[in-house]
Amino acid sequence: MIPFLALVRKDLRLWFNDRRAVIVAILVPIILSSFFGYLFGGQKGSTEMAKIPMLVIDQDGSDISRGLITQLAGEKTLDVKPSELEAARDAVRKGKATAAIVIPKDFGKDAGQALFTGAGENGASKPELGILYDPSHSAELAMVRGMLSGAVMQVVSKEMFAGNSGREMVNAALAKVQNNPQIPVADRKALRDLLGGVKELNERQDQEGAGASGKAGFSGGLSMPYVTREEAITSGVDVQYNGYAHSIAGMGVQFILFMGLDVGIALLVLRQTGLWQRLRAAPLSRTMLLGSRMVSAALIAGFILFTLFSFARIAFGVHILGSFAGFVGVCVAFSLMTAAFGLIVAALGKTPEATRGYSIMATLIMVMLGGAWVPTFVFPAWLQKLTVVVPTRWAIDGMDGMTWRGLGFSSAVAPIGVLLLFALGFGLVAVMRFRWRTDG
Amino acid sequence: MLEVKSISKSYGKLVAVSGVSFRADRGETIGLLGPNGAGKTTTVSIIAGLLSPDSGEVLIEGKQVKSDTDPVKLKIGLVPQDMALYDQLSARDNLTFFAALYSISGAKAKQAITDALDLVALSDRADDKVKTFSGGMKRRLNLAAALLHDPQILLLDEPTVGVDPQSRNAIFDNLEVLKKRGKTLIYTTHYMEEAERLCDRIVIVDHGKVVANDTLQGLHKLLPVTNILAIELDQVDGFKPEQVLALPEVTSAELKQNMLRVGVVDLSRAAPGILNWLSANGHTYRHVSSEQPDLETVFLTLTGRSLRDAK
Numbered sequence: 001m002i003p004f005l006a007l008v009r010k011d012l013r014l015w016f017n018d019r020r021a022v023i024v025a026i027l028v029p030i031i032l033s034s035f036f037g038y039l040f041g042g043q044k045g046s047t048e049m050a051k052i053p054m055l056v057i058d059q060d061g062s063d064i065s066r067g068l069i070t071q072l073a074g075e076k077t078l079d080v081k082p083s084e085l086e087a088a089r090d091a092v093r094k095g096k097a098t099a100a101i102v103i104p105k106d107f108g109k110d111a112g113q114a115l116f117t118g119a120g121e122n123g124a125s126k127p128e129l130g131i132l133y134d135p136s137h138s139a140e141l142a143m144v145r146g147m148l149s150g151a152v153m154q155v156v157s158k159e160m161f162a163g164n165s166g167r168e169m170v171n172a173a174l175a176k177v178q179n180n181p182q183i184p185v186a187d188r189k190a191l192r193d194l195l196g197g198v199k200e201l202n203e204r205q206d207q208e209g210a211g212a213s214g215k216a217g218f219s220g221g222l223s224m225p226y227v228t229r230e231e232a233i234t235s236g237v238d239v240q241y242n243g244y245a246h247s248i249a250g251m252g253v254q255f256i257l258f259m260g261l262d263v264g265i266a267l268l269v270l271r272q273t274g275l276w277q278r279l280r281a282a283p284l285s286r287t288m289l290l291g292s293r294m295v296s297a298a299l300i301a302g303f304i305l306f307t308l309f310s311f312a313r314i315a316f317g318v319h320i321l322g323s324f325a326g327f328v329g330v331c332v333a334f335s336l337m338t339a340a341f342g343l344i345v346a347a348l349g350k351t352p353e354a355t356r357g358y359s360i361m362a363t364l365i366m367v368m369l370g371g372a373w374v375p376t377f378v379f380p381a382w383l384q385k386l387t388v389v390v391p392t393r394w395a396i397d398g399m400d401g402m403t404w405r406g407l408g409f410s411s412a413v414a415p416i417g418v419l420l421l422f423a424l425g426f427g428l429v430a431v432m433r434f435r436w437r438t439d440g
Numbered sequence: 441m442l443e444v445k446s447i448s449k450s451y452g453k454l455v456a457v458s459g460v461s462f463r464a465d466r467g468e469t470i471g472l473l474g475p476n477g478a479g480k481t482t483t484v485s486i487i488a489g490l491l492s493p494d495s496g497e498v499l500i501e502g503k504q505v506k507s508d509t510d511p512v513k514l515k516i517g518l519v520p521q522d523m524a525l526y527d528q529l530s531a532r533d534n535l536t537f538f539a540a541l542y543s544i545s546g547a548k549a550k551q552a553i554t555d556a557l558d559l560v561a562l563s564d565r566a567d568d569k570v571k572t573f574s575g576g577m578k579r580r581l582n583l584a585a586a587l588l589h590d591p592q593i594l595l596l597d598e599p600t601v602g603v604d605p606q607s608r609n610a611i612f613d614n615l616e617v618l619k620k621r622g623k624t625l626i627y628t629t630h631y632m633e634e635a636e637r638l639c640d641r642i643v644i645v646d647h648g649k650v651v652a653n654d655t656l657q658g659l660h661k662l663l664p665v666t667n668i669l670a671i672e673l674d675q676v677d678g679f680k681p682e683q684v685l686a687l688p689e690v691t692s693a694e695l696k697q698n699m700l701r702v703g704v705v706d707l708s709r710a711a712p713g714i715l716n717w718l719s720a721n722g723h724t725y726r727h728v729s730s731e732q733p734d735l736e737t738v739f740l741t742l743t744g745r746s747l748r749d750a751k
Contacts, residue, residue: 006540010526017528274522278585281488281518282541283509 003284004292011296025259025304030311033251036373037244037316051076052140055083055091055100057130064108064159071151072101078147089132098137099144102130111156112169160198167202170195242404244316249399250372252308253334253392256301257363260338263297264345264359268352271435280436290343290431297339298332305331309403322402326412330398333419337391340426347430366392391422441466441624442487442593447496448648449482456482458648459496464624464641466592469615471639472628473735479648480628481521484597487626488518500593514542517591519583521598521628527571531562531581534570535588542589549588556584560614576607583614593624600634612637632735644739651742659738667707669714671700672727679723687717701731 015021056072058065073080083091088100110127129148133141160166174195177188270276279289312318320327349355367373369383370392376384387393398415401407442464449457457479464470472480485491487498489505497504503512525534532553539549557563560580570578583599596615600608615638619625629635635642636656644652644659652659673679681693684702689710692703704710707730718725 002543002545003541006537010529010537013533014526014528274520274524274582275526277485277488277490277520277522278518278524278538279541280490280508281513281516282538283511283513284541285509 003282004288007288007292008296008299011293012299015296015300021259021262025255025300026307029248029251029255029304029308033244033247033308033312034315035247036251037242037247040243040247040375051079052099052137052144053079053081053097054144055081055088055097057083057085057088057100057102059085059105060103060107062106062108063163063165064111064155065103067155067159068103068151071155072147075147075151077143092132092134095134095136098134098140100130100132101144101148102132104128104130108156108159108165109169111152112160112166113173115156115160161201162205167199170198170202174199242316242318244312245318245404246375246396246400248308248312248316248318249396249403250367250370252305253370253395253399254363254367254372256304256334256338257341257367257392259300259304260297260342261345261356261359261363263293263339263342264349265352265356267293267343267346268349268355271346272352286431286434286436290427290434294336294339294343294427297342298335301335301338302331305335318403320403321406323407323409323412324402326407326409326416327399327402329409329412329416330395330402330419333416333423334391334395334398336423337395337419337426340423340430343430343434344426347433347435366390369393371396391419394418441468441501442626443499443502444483444487445497445499447483447486447493447498449479449486449491449493455648457486457493460643460645460648460650461496462641462643462650462653464593464626466624467619467622468641469619469625469627469639471635471642472626472645473630473632473635473642473739474628474645475630478630478645480630480645481597482648483645484518484595484626484628487593488516488595489513514589515592517586517589517594519586519594519596519599521601523578523582524585525570525578525581528569530567530569531557531573532566534581535585538585539588544589552588552590556587559587559617560584561610574607576603576610579603579607579611580614583611587618591623593626594618596625596627598628598630600629600631608634632739636735642735644735644742646739646743652738656735659735660733663733663738663741667704668731668733669702669704669707669711670729670731671702671714671718671725673698673700673718674724674726683721684714684717687713690714703733 054072056069058069069080069082072078081097083097083100085102088097088102091097092100104127107127107129114126129152131141131144131148133144160169174192177183177191177195180188183191270279309318309320345355345359349359369387369390370376371379371387372392376387376393376397379387394415398412398419401411401415405411444460444462446459446461447457448455448459460479460483462470472483474480482491486493489508489510500512500515505512526537529537535553535556536549539545539552544552553566554563557566560583562577562581562584565573565577570581573581579599579602583596586594600611603611612634615625615627619638625638627634627638639656641653641655642659643650652662654662676695676698679695679700681695681700684690684693684700687710689704689706690702691705692701694701702710702714704714711730715725715728
């Protein structure tokens with residue numbers, strides 16, 4: 001036991017003596033997770049999102065186009081500015097605007113027509129609204145498209161039911177329907193009743209408006225027939241999502257894996273030195289030499305996690321809202337997995353120089369697929385299924401589950417089990433494949 | 441104490457060690473002398489249990505090292521050629537760690553560390569970090585680290601590489617103390633002066649094979665000459681050493697620049713005849729001296745190559 005403890009103690013002393021290693025392992029993940037945490041919702045989801053810069057080119061100049069611009073400008077998430085076509089195209093290309101909406105000439109007239117007949121004036125196709133967009137902002141494009149649909153429906157319907165051009169259009173449409181023998185009699189009657197009703201409504205509003213000024217009447221246009229009540233499902237009724245909980249887990253996992261990788265590389269370097277000869281000359285078993293390295297690496301990993309989550313608790317209010325035992329279990333299992341990962345790097349690597357390159361790549365892939373950078377729910381479905389074979393996914397999901405999701409110990413059992421299995425597998429392969437002799 | 445029996449080791453087609461055998465008794469110092477790449481380090485690694493021989497065996501007090509944890513390993517102390525110390529730790533912390541590898545702790549470890557530091561004269565720097573040490577001090581601490589478990593056999597793999605003459609002498613003094621304490625030392629080197637100064641027996645290895653194994657005196661007997669007459673000539677134009685070789689009692693004659701080296705069996709009988717012949721033939725000289733043949737000469741005689749130039 002004395003040699004084992006001495007080996008572990010020596011590793012810990014060497015690591016803590018290496019200030020650069022400590023700073024990289026603790027300070028860098030704190031900085032990065034603070035940044036990512038802020039981006040992904042921050043503390044209590046209070047972070048205000050940046051407005052989407054959008055330009056509008058009004059080539060129509062109608063009441064409808066002006067109303068549409070006013071409606072869009074009222075959206076909280078949009079920063080709407082008027083522009084000209086070429087200037088807007090240039091701004092989008094340079095990334096200064098995410099999208100530009102082109103309202104073509106006669107849009108108001110054609111849109112009103114299309115609202116009732118499904119076609120533009122004189123049977124022309126529906127009018128087009130041009131959207132110039134930055135292809136690197138496809139997510140924002142979907143938002144813009146949704147808001148534009150709502151705004152167009154509201155403004156056009158309002159104008160059709162209550163505006164001057166709408167009245168003219170209703171009258172014209174009524175005349176067309178009445179004189180059109182191609183429309184079946186029953187359909188003609190139904191359309192005549194609908195348009196006649198709209199005309200009657202408009203006339204009554206005119207009379208009421210003249211007699212009692214200030215009465216609003218029907219002036220809002222069509223709007224969404226519902227509002228949403230959104231509730232973030234977290235660990236408790238009043239507990240809100242904390243983006244830092246995920247980012248601290250993700251960045252912690254990443255930099256602990258790098259620490260594990262360093263352990264492996266250090267073993268490869270050690271094997272080329274006189275120190276390795278001295279260790280091998282002592283009456284120590286191979287299990288003790290590798291096992292002590294695994295325990296010291298796991299302790300360092302545990303220390304890093306403890307420090308990161310302590311910082312996150314103090315600075316960002318990240319709490320373990322689920323099972324504390326489950327959280328500890330996930331951390332311990334991940335620490336052991338990291339240590340075993342370090343050993344397998346040493347076992348499979350030949351020279352430190354060659355090993356460093358491919359093991360950094362392997363680590364980054366594990367980190368990326370594990371959801372350390374962005375949560376795995378943004379991955380395509382097939383990739384989400386694939387990532388269950390990546391140990392980091394289990395570690396991050398386990399930590400998320402025990403922190404902001406507030407899940408019980410039973411939810412930690414699977415991550416703990418999978419991580420321990422990875423640790424065991426890596427450890428066994430490392431012991432079997434490690435080249436003890438320096439004779440190649 | 442230590443018996444190396446016909447050990448061989450190859451790496452693919454490269455034969456590192458081929459049928460090396462020697463023995464070392466208690467208190468004896470054996471020098472493994474040979475050029476770089478001769479197989480010295482491989483031999484030491486096999487003795488220390490770091491490498492398994494392809495054939496042959498190593499017996500320590502009649503027992504083989506059979507596993508990593510074999511107690512027989514406690515009888516061996518290894519001083520690797522590469523520095524085997526943690527630069528970031530103090531000398532005392534290094535020694536505490538290496539003592540613990542042999543399950544030595546507490547008061548026993550403290551005493552062993554004090555003794556080792558005293559021996560290598562580093563007690564006053566015990567609490568300084570090794571990275572602040574000079575190369576010679578590190579070499580001495582490297583030696584101390586192998587002594588903590590009081591091994592009977594000390595394997596020293598070129599322990600003076602890269603140190604200044606003063607530190608080298610300090611290490612020699614340390615080794616002489618250990619020798620007096622009855623330790624068996626196996627000392628690898630390619631410096632003939634070191635082997636001549638320290639070793640009771642010298643095993644000369646070349647290309648993985650033992651080419652000689654004897655005491656210094658015994659090795660000298662292998663030579664065809666016992667003395668060399670060195671004559672610095674004034675002029676060498678037209679001088680032919682073969683003419684000297686034809687003289688009685690002369691066994692070799694070599695001319696390098698204006699230095700003539702003549703090998704003779706009996707110096708007192710041969711010298712007057714050689715000097716008279718030179719004078720009679722108009723070859724004047726400015727300096728005459730006699731030399732004992734050294735291990736370099738032995739190596740040259742046995743392998744046909746110079747020890748330092750051999751590859």
